[in-house]
Amino acid sequence: MTRTVYVNGEYLPEGEATVSIFDRGFLMADAVYEVTSVLGGKLIDFDGHAVRLERSLKELDMQAPCSKEELLEIHRKLVELNGIEEGMIYLQVTRGSDGDRDFVFPSEDTKPTLVLFTQNKPGLANAPAAQEGIKVISIEDIRWGRRDIKTVQLLYPSMGKMMAKKAGADDAWMVEDGYVTEGTSNNAYFVKDGKIVTRPLSNDILHGITRKAVLRMAEEAQMEIEERLFTIEEAKDADEAFVTSASAFVMPVVEIDGATVGDGVPGRIAKRLREIYLDESMKAAI
Template sequence: MTRVVYVNGRYLPYAEAGVHVEDRGFQFADAIYEVCEVNGGRLVDETRHMDRLERSLGELRIPLPMSRRALGLILRKVIRRNRVETGLVYLQVTRGAAPRDFPFPAAGTTNPTLVCLARRVDGAKREARAEGGIAVKTMPDIRWGRCDIKTVMLLPAVLAKEAAAADGAQEAWLVDSDGFITEGASSNAWIVDKAGTLITRPTGNAILPGVTRRSLLDVLSRENIPLVERPFSVDEAISAREAFITSASGTVMPVVRINGVSIGNGYPGDLTRRLRSKFHQAVEFSR
C-alpha cells in the first residue's frame, strides 16, 4: 500500500494527496505517465523510461516540469519513503490546472502538475503467476491513432481489461480493423509460431514503444535469438507454439490461453521461460 505520495513539491500521506479540480489531466486526460519496475530497491531501465517520458511530453507540447536529475531524485525518495524493494513507481505529468476549455492554456499561464507514487508487488505471487501463465481475451482496438504516446487516456484499455476479467482472463489483446493484434491493454504482445519463429508487431503509431519490449530486444541480441517484427493475426496467435506479453509490471509473462484455447501444450513455453530468466541480465539498474 502506498503511504506517501509526491504532489507538486510536497510529500503527503496517501489520504491527503490531491490535485486541483480543474487540472487538465483530470478533465481532459491531458497528461503523460510512466511506470518503472523496482527490483531490489533499484529502478529498472530509468534512462529509457525518462527518454520515453520526454518524447511523450514533447508530442503533447507539455514542458518537462524539472530536470531529469531532479525527477530521478523524486522517484528514489518516493521509493524509499514507501519502503518498496519489489514493486512499481508511477510518475504522472499533466499540463496543469486552468479554467476548463479545450484549447491549450496560453503559454506561461499554467505549471505542469507532477505526481509520483510507489507500491509494493508481491514477488512470490508474480512468480507463481508466471509459472502457470495467464489467459488473454481478444477485443476490438477502439483507441485513438497515437498509441505511441503514453497518455493517461486509458478508458478503452479499462473496458478491454474489464471484459477480459469477466471472461476469466488476465489481459486483453487488442485487434485492429484488419484482424491483426496490435498489443495488450497494458503490455506488448509476442508469439512463437509453429516453426519456432519469434514474432512481435513493429513499433509505430498503433502501439506503445514498450521499455520492457526494448530491453527484451537486448536479451535477444545477447542470446542470438532471431526476431521477425510484423503484425500477426488472432488465428496465428491461437495456433502459435508459445505466446507471452512484456510490461514493467510482469517483465516477460507467459500466455497459455487465448479466447479459452490453450496455446501449445497449455503451459509456458521453453523460449518464454528462457527469456524471462535472462531478462534482468540486460536491463539498467540504478539506485
C-alpha cells in the same frame, strides 16, 4: 502504513495530497504517465522510462515539470520513504490548471502538474502467473490513433481488462483491421518454430521500454526475431506466446480465445527471456 506521495514539489501523506478540480489531467485526460518497477530497492530501466516520458511530452507540446536528474532523485526518495523493495512507482504529468475549464490549452506560463506515488508489490519478480501463464481474449481495438504516446487515456484498456475478467481470462489482446496491435497494458508476441514474432513499432502501439530491452536481449542470445503484423489465428497456432511490460516483465500466455497455445504451459523461450531480463535488469538497476 500511510504512503508518502509526491505532488508538485512536496512529499505528503497520501491523505493530504490534492490537485485542482480544474486540472486538465482530470478534465481532459491531458496527461502522460510512466511506471517504473522496483526490484531489490532499485529502479529498473529508469533511463528508458525517462526518455519515453520526454518524447510523450514533446509529442503533446507539454512542458517538462523538471529535469531527468530531479525525477531520479524523486523516485529514489519515494522508494526510501516508503520502504519499497519490490513494487512500482507511478509518475503522471498533466498540462496543469489555469483555474477553469477550456478546450484551448492554458497559457504557456501555466505550470504542469507532477504526481508520483509508490505501489508495494512483494513477490513481483516471482509472480505465480509467470509459472502458470495467463489467458487472453481478443477484442476490437477502438482507441485513438496515437498509441505511441503514453497518455492517461486508459478507459478502453480498462474496459478490455474487465471484458477479459468476465470471460474468465486475465487480459485482452486488441485487434485492428484483422491484426493484433497489443495487449491492454503490454506488448504481444508469439513464437513459431523458434522464431519470435511481434508487431513493428509505429503510432499503432506503445513503444514498450521492456519490449525494447527484451528484443535486444533475445538478439544477443541469438534468438530469431521477426517484426511484422500478425493475426489472432497465427498466435493461437503458435508454439508459445507471451507479453512484456514494465510490471509483468516477460509473462507467458497459454490460452487465446479459449484455444490452448502450444502445450498449454509457459514455453521455453518465454521462460528463458524472463530469466535473462530479470537477471540483466537487476544488474543494471539504479
